[in-house]
């Protein structure tokens with residue numbers, strides 16, 4: 001009988017701890033955070049510029065707290081916005097995203113799309129988010145209205161970097177971009193954007209939704225100063241002392257989020273290297289709105305002068 005009582009107490013406390021962790025994880029998924037970093041990318045003597053990196057918004061119309069927070073980011077008055085995709089998570093999300101971006105759409109911007117802009121989210125076992133990528137692409141799901149979002153971004157003057165180059169002028173500063181469609185879906189067409197980055201530009205940036213090594217390697221080799229990506233959600237559920245359990249791509253877990261260097265290991269000769277910024281993203285799948293030790297984030301990068 002005593003043994004049964006002990007077993008019952010253990011089961012009871014485990015259930016309470018599990019429920020507590022679930023409540024916490026649901027809270028953290030809504031604890032929107034602005035992360036700020038500096039990176040030396042500008043020519044010597046250039047005044048600092050501020051770039052707002054948004055990724056993985058995964059918006060639904062009901063997520064009003066997220067919309068309010070996004071709208072507040074306009075107060076930062078950045079010089080440039082980089083959106084690395086997965087903005088949508090609902091068929092009616094396009095006007096909601098546009099409304100939440102608000103004044104940010106008046107700022108020069110660039111964008112690529114991710115798999116969750118193209119296809120509706122699906123109910124999956126949350127454990128799958130903790131495991132390495134299983135390679136399934138879920139492209140049999142209904143499409144989301146990404147062409148509408150593309151049109152709204154283009155109307156705002158943002159530059160579409162889907163398998164193409166782009167140039168953005170911020171005041172008197174020239175940004176040369178190369179971008180690819182989502183590598184997680186295998187839609188990246190690297191030959192379309194391969195070649196030496198524009199040496200006449202003040203800053204050269206590569207942009208992709210998912211930080212697959214083949215894309216990072218090519219951008220690094222071609223001389224891009226920095227690469228902006230999202231997709232990983234920073235691991236979404238991280239363990240203290242361990243960090244991210246997965247990046248959901250072939251990037252190592254140590255670089256699941258934040259600012260790092262990327263030497264192009266896999267290529268012969270002088271590999272070159274770039275800064276790599278991986279956003280942990282603002283949202284999650286609507287079917288797994290949990291985060292642990294990995295706050296939902298936007299990043300304000302202050303570009304400073306090299307040397």
Ligand SMILES: [Fe+2]
Nearest residue numbers: 056086116231
């Ligand atoms: Fe995402």
